[in-house]
Amino acid sequence: MVKKDFIASIVLIAFSISVVVSSYTMPRLERRGIDPFSAPGVVPGMIGMILLCLSLILFVRSIRAGGYRLFDAGRDSGGAENPGAVQRVLLTLLISLGYAVGLLGRIDYTAATLLYIFGFIVLFEYRRGVSPLRQKKMLGRALLLAVIAAIATTLVFRKLFLVDLP
Amino acid sequence: MLEGFNYFVGGLLEFLTPRTIFDILWSTQLGIIVGMLPGLTATMGVALMTTLTFTMPPDNAILILICMYIGAIYGGGRSAILLNIPGTPANAATAMDGHPLAMQGEAGRAIGISTTGSFLGSLIGMVLLAFCTPVLGNFALNFQSFEFFWLAIFGIVISGNLTAPKDPVKGWISGFIGIFIALIGMESIHGFVRFSFGSTDLAGGINLIPAMVGAFGFAEILSMMKYRNVNVVKSRIERIIPRARQIYEFRKTIVRSGLIGTLIGAIPGVGEDIAAWVSYDFAKRGSSTPEAFGKGSVEGLIAAETGNNAAVAGAVIPVLSLGIPGSAPAAVLLAAMFIHGVRPGPMIMIESPDFVYKVVAMVFLATCAMFVLGLSMVKYVVKVLQVPRTRLMPIIFTLCVVGSFAIQSRIFDVRVMLVFGVLGFLMKEMEYPVAPMILGLILGTILDTNFRRALVIAEGEILPFISRPICIVLIVFIIITLVSKTAWFKRLLGSLKSRLKTLSLKRGTHD
Numbered sequence: 292m293v294k295k296d297f298i299a300s301i302v303l304i305a306f307s308i309s310v311v312v313s314s315y316t317m318p319r320l321e322r323r324g325i326d327p328f329s330a331p332g333v334v335p336g337m338i339g340m341i342l343l344c345l346s347l348i349l350f351v352r353s354i355r356a357g358g359y360r361l362f363d364a365g366r367d368s369g370g371a372e373n374p375g376a377v378q379r380v381l382l383t384l385l386i387s388l389g390y391a392v393g394l395l396g397r398i399d400y401t402a403a404t405l406l407y408i409f410g411f412i413v414l415f416e417y418r419r420g421v422s423p424l425r426q427k428k429m430l431g432r433a434l435l436l437a438v439i440a441a442i443a444t445t446l447v448f449r450k451l452f453l454v455d456l457p
Numbered sequence: 458m459l460e461g462f463n464y465f466v467g468g469l470l471e472f473l474t475p476r477t478i479f480d481i482l483w484s485t486q487l488g489i490i491v492g493m494l495p496g497l498t499a500t501m502g503v504a505l506m507t508t509l510t511f512t513m514p515p516d517n518a519i520l521i522l523i524c525m526y527i528g529a530i531y532g533g534g535r536s537a538i539l540l541n542i543p544g545t546p547a548n549a550a551t552a553m554d555g556h557p558l559a560m561q562g563e564a565g566r567a568i569g570i571s572t573t574g575s576f577l578g579s580l581i582g583m584v585l586l587a588f589c590t591p592v593l594g595n596f597a598l599n600f601q602s603f604e605f606f607w608l609a610i611f612g613i614v615i616s617g618n619l620t621a622p623k624d625p626v627k628g629w630i631s632g633f634i635g636i637f638i639a640l641i642g643m644e645s646i647h648g649f650v651r652f653s654f655g656s657t658d659l660a661g662g663i664n665l666i667p668a669m670v671g672a673f674g675f676a677e678i679l680s681m682m683k684y685r686n687v688n689v690v691k692s693r694i695e696r697i698i699p700r701a702r703q704i705y706e707f708r709k710t711i712v713r714s715g716l717i718g719t720l721i722g723a724i725p726g727v728g729e730d731i732a733a734w735v736s737y738d739f740a741k742r743g744s745s746t747p748e749a750f751g752k753g754s755v756e757g758l759i760a761a762e763t764g765n766n767a768a769v770a771g772a773v774i775p776v777l778s779l780g781i782p783g784s785a786p787a788a789v790l791l792a793a794m795f796i797h798g799v800r801p802g803p804m805i806m807i808e809s810p811d812f813v814y815k816v817v818a819m820v821f822l823a824t825c826a827m828f829v830l831g832l833s834m835v836k837y838v839v840k841v842l843q844v845p846r847t848r849l850m851p852i853i854f855t856l857c858v859v860g861s862f863a864i865q866s867r868i869f870d871v872r873v874m875l876v877f878g879v880l881g882f883l884m885k886e887m888e889y890p891v892a893p894m895i896l897g898l899i900l901g902t903i904l905d906t907n908f909r910r911a912l913v914i915a916e917g918e919i920l921p922f923i924s925r926p927i928c929i930v931l932i933v934f935i936i937i938t939l940v941s942k943t944a945w946f947k948r949l950l951g952s953l954k955s956r957l958k959t960l961s962l963k964r965g966t967h968d
Contacts, residue, residue, distance in 0.1 A: 295887050303630065310637060320647060328912035331649040334905040338637050345630045376683045383682040387854050391871050395858065404855050411851035440852050452509040454863040457871065
């Protein structure tokens with residue numbers, strides 16, 4: 292965790308400095324005769340300063356704990372006890388982004404949802420090295436679930452709860 | 458007092474129509490299922506329900522949300538008992554003794570005990586909600602901009618402290634990032650647009666519901682998909698209804714956990730998970746058999762479940778009296794009240810006192826529904842736990858998308874949900890609590906407006922900020938919270954304790 296803390300503290304320091312600078316350069320609306328204490332940059336500047344102090348504490352602490360030795364082995368050995376975790380998270384992220392950003396709004400909601408649910412199940416349940424013919428049951432089940440879920444959500448949201456869908 | 462009771466009975470009678478009873482039953486049952494399913498939290502459930510009910514009349518919509526909230530916090534105990542995976546973070550302490558009980562073949566008994574504990578905890582919370590809200594609301598009428606500024610800071614500091622016990626600095630960073638996010642968009646005093654980088658969508662600010670659906674829904678999906686499928690334990694469930702004598706035996710634990718749960722729930726942005734852990738810890742310390750805790754102790758299970766459900770009503774107290782949420786799901790509830798035109802805050806006892814007692818009636822009805830549903834259909838409902846996560850998660854994600862889109866029909870809100878989902882996941886991975894960030898998102902506007910207003914009133918003087926009586930109390934609380942985890946403060950406390958001991962010993966020898 293110390294390495295992660297070290298990297299996070301640097302990102303946070305950069306972020307808080309940028310908040311302080313942009314708050315300082317924010318217009319003070321003097322031309323509108325506005326009280327300088329109510330200028331829009333006052334609170335963001337204060338929050339930026341507080342964040343900067345907290346990130347500096349994190350930075351100093353992570354350095355003391357040796358977090359700056361980024362390429363040392365043995366520290367922060369996350370993932371060893373859960374192999375494939377990063378791949379599974381990235382896969383989930385990619386397919387979900389593909390659905391929410393790529394498909395929705397471009398094709399019909401029901402079709403997009405059907406494709407997403409079917410794709411998600413197949414991606415995670417498909418066994419490599421086994422012929423697709425022998426996985427017919429899984430594919431059929433995934434398709435059935437996708438069809439039911441896509442139609443049911445569309446009907447429930449649109450007809451029952453009168454909600455707009457993307 | 459009598460007026461309050463009349464409002465309560467009036468509200469209760471108003472809700473006792475066949476249609477409303479049907480709404481109470483389905484929403485509580487849905488809440489139980491949402492809570493049971495790892496990956497679907499109470500926050501997510503309440504946020505989704507807000508979307509689905511916003512065309513309904515306000516009272517019905519808020520009733521459904523409260524049923525979902527109470528049902529979900531209770532339902533999370535089921536998966537904690539049967540799978541050793543808390544359905545919601547609030548049920549982590551439940552798993553400590555609930556799962557060992559299930560492993561000993563007493564899953565049914567554990568579910569019965571957790572149901573009764575939740576029911577009693579919720580009732581204690583409800584009574585305190587009815588008594589404390591008007592008192593706190595009337596007290597808050599003395600608050601001006603100076604006090605609201607310190608209250609917002611106190612909320613962030615205490616929430617960061619309690620939700621990140623290992624490293625409060627991370628909790629505070631999370632809270633102040635939340636405040637910063639709340640500052641994005643058009644500010645309320647001069648209408649100036651901050652940090653929007655020319656985007657008209659950002660100029661409108663970040664909406665709470667999509668942010669929460671992302672931070673508690675999508676982030677949870679990513680966390681769940683990190684792991685391979687868990688094996689479903691097929692426990693036999695036999696007798697569920699607990700014996701009255703056993704419950705009576707733990708009456709002290711129940712009352713203590715109910716009071717602690719409500720109090721922790723009422724602290725801004727802390728929530729049910731901490732309430733359950735603190736109740737559990739106190740029960741262990743006060744128990745005659747502390748060695749049984751963690752090995753299937755009925756007392757431990759009852760303490761955790763009483764604590765977390767009492768915190769639900771506790772979290773609603775600051776929502777109604779101060780307009781500040783006690784927990785993440787309560788934050789959604791607060792947002793939902795605003796959507797439905799209810800303005801919670803110090804003025805509520807003057808503008809619409811009946812609404813406060815209506816909420817008490819809602820909590821009562823939801824608690825009763827939870828008790829009845831919790832003790833029936835258990836064998837059938839737990840079958841939901843057998844659905845593999847690879848099939849459940851894509852469906853939950855489609856709900857996240859609809860939940861964030863539907864209120865304003867903007868694709869931008871779906872993107873906000875995605876960003877907060879990734880941010881929430883990364884924060885969780887790096888041990889930053891998400892709850893203070895969400896609290897910051899709510900408190901940001903309060904802090905911004907009140908701080909600048911106070912500065913203008915005081916003509917830039919700092920003295921009024923530190924000399925008003927309530928401000929002094931808040932500042933003292935903030936300082937104590939800030940230093941409470943430092944080594945020198947602990948040393949100071951230790952030396953004070955030893956001095957007191959020697960003093961009392963000396964007195965003893967003199968006598």
